[in-house]
Amino acid sequence: MLSLSMIVRDEAERLAACLDSVAGFVQEMVVVDTGSSDDTVAIARQQGATVHALPWPGDFAPARNAALELVQGDWVLVLDADEQLLPEARPALKALMAQPDVLLINLLRYERGARQSPYSNVSRLFRRHPGIRWSKAYHAMVDDSVAAVLTAEPHWRIADCSQPCLVHDGYRPELLLAGRKAERLRQAMEQELIATPNDPYASAKLGGLEISEGNRERGLALLEAALAHCPASARVERYELLLHLGIGHASTTPARSEQLYQEALALGLNPRLSLAARLNLAALLVQRGALEEANRLCDAAVRLCPEVALGWYNLGLVRRRQGDIAGALEAYEAARQLAPDHAETHQNLAAAQLLGGNIEAARGSFRTAISLLRQQGRAEEADRLRQQAGAIVKLEG
Numbered sequence: 001m002l003s004l005s006m007i008v009r010d011e012a013e014r015l016a017a018c019l020d021s022v023a024g025f026v027q028e029m030v031v032v033d034t035g036s037s038d039d040t041v042a043i044a045r046q047q048g049a050t051v052h053a054l055p056w057p058g059d060f061a062p063a064r065n066a067a068l069e070l071v072q073g074d075w076v077l078v079l080d081a082d083e084q085l086l087p088e089a090r091p092a093l094k095a096l097m098a099q100p101d102v103l104l105i106n107l108l109r110y111e112r113g114a115r116q117s118p119y120s121n122v123s124r125l126f127r128r129h130p131g132i133r134w135s136k137a138y139h140a141m142v143d144d145s146v147a148a149v150l151t152a153e154p155h156w157r158i159a160d161c162s163q164p165c166l167v168h169d170g171y172r173p174e175l176l177l178a179g180r181k182a183e184r185l186r187q188a189m190e191q192e193l194i195a196t197p198n199d200p201y202a203s204a205k206l207g208g209l210e211i212s213e214g215n216r217e218r219g220l221a222l223l224e225a226a227l228a229h230c231p232a233s234a235r236v237e238r239y240e241l242l243l244h245l246g247i248g249h250a251s252t253t254p255a256r257s258e259q260l261y262q263e264a265l266a267l268g269l270n271p272r273l274s275l276a277a278r279l280n281l282a283a284l285l286v287q288r289g290a291l292e293e294a295n296r297l298c299d300a301a302v303r304l305c306p307e308v309a310l311g312w313y314n315l316g317l318v319r320r321r322q323g324d325i326a327g328a329l330e331a332y333e334a335a336r337q338l339a340p341d342h343a344e345t346h347q348n349l350a351a352a353q354l355l356g357g358n359i360e361a362a363r364g365s366f367r368t369a370i371s372l373l374r375q376q377g378r379a380e381e382a383d384r385l386r387q388q389a390g391a392i393v394k395l396e397g
Helices: 015-022 040-046 060-068 087-097 143-152 173-179 181-195 200-212 216-229 235-249 254-266 275-287 291-304 309-322 325-338 343-355 359-375 379-390
Strands: 002-008 028-033 050-053 075-078 083-085 102-111 119-127 157-168
Touching: 002 015, 002 060, 015 040, 015 083, 028 040, 028 060, 040 050, 083 087, 087 102, 087 157, 102 143, 119 143, 119 157, 143 157, 181 200, 200 216, 200 235, 216 235, 235 254, 235 275, 254 275, 275 291, 275 309, 291 309, 309 325, 309 343, 325 343, 343 359, 343 379, 359 379
Parallel strands: 002 028, 002 075, 028 050, 102 157
Antiparallel strands: 075 119, 083 157, 102 119
């Protein structure tokens, strides 16, 4: 039997879609509510879930452990209300659960709205084993307890599902801004590093955040120290550290950045997990004129992950630099279809349309790019583009 285990609070807008996504796949749904004031509890019961109340214990790990105690299944699937199980993943997951030596299955999760690194691995499907428990406050995980079980009982193994299994809405840009997730992430990772210095996960998250906010020296120091202490077997953690180090070095020491991205790709992770390193490396190669190698990387990215707009966008940039206008138009159009709100795609599509002689189409693409920039609060960029484009084509009328 497969049980769904969830903790929720004020998730009335999203809970029904989450529970619908597992209907017919799980045989039990256990929802632990930590103090909702909306219709969360009623919706959960309407969907057939058993609902329990729990006062918020202060962080996620004890709440998840309380929910884990209530399930009855041989296997446990853990979801958040802003996640959904993809229907095409069900056969692969059933096959993996049927293997008698599999203790835990890592699930590929797709982040809606994340342009550069849309995929992550989450350990959310596992056997109900007495040794498996949740730990860590902000980003609760079972990984530490699973490692202990594997040491004591080496007949078990961890399996990876190679195809996307979950879709997640929690990291869309507008939700990040509204929910102050970056601030909460910083606080939690700072506390985690006090308790466990050089922890690879916390160092990668905090180091990456520091670099993105302009605190480059501290970010690089955190990442380098964690990488030196990260075991070779922890490939996902090493990848994250190498990726953020590559980002941190890109503007000042691009040769070092290229080396770091190459090391990240050499770890051999699922191509969806290593997409950012592949595309970032391609961007550096374009800067130094290595267009053929950049094209090879981008072409591989869109073959492996055709659903990711950034791969097509970068492929368009490379093809345009190579003089392949037809190929650039094709790539930009694919990117536009996948991410219609990405102003830069429309802007570069317009430039390629101009080079291809389609003035009317270019005019329309420039207008769309300018409108999107204004909608996104980027008025100065919109004015600059209007001035530049207006000097080439007539935008009015």
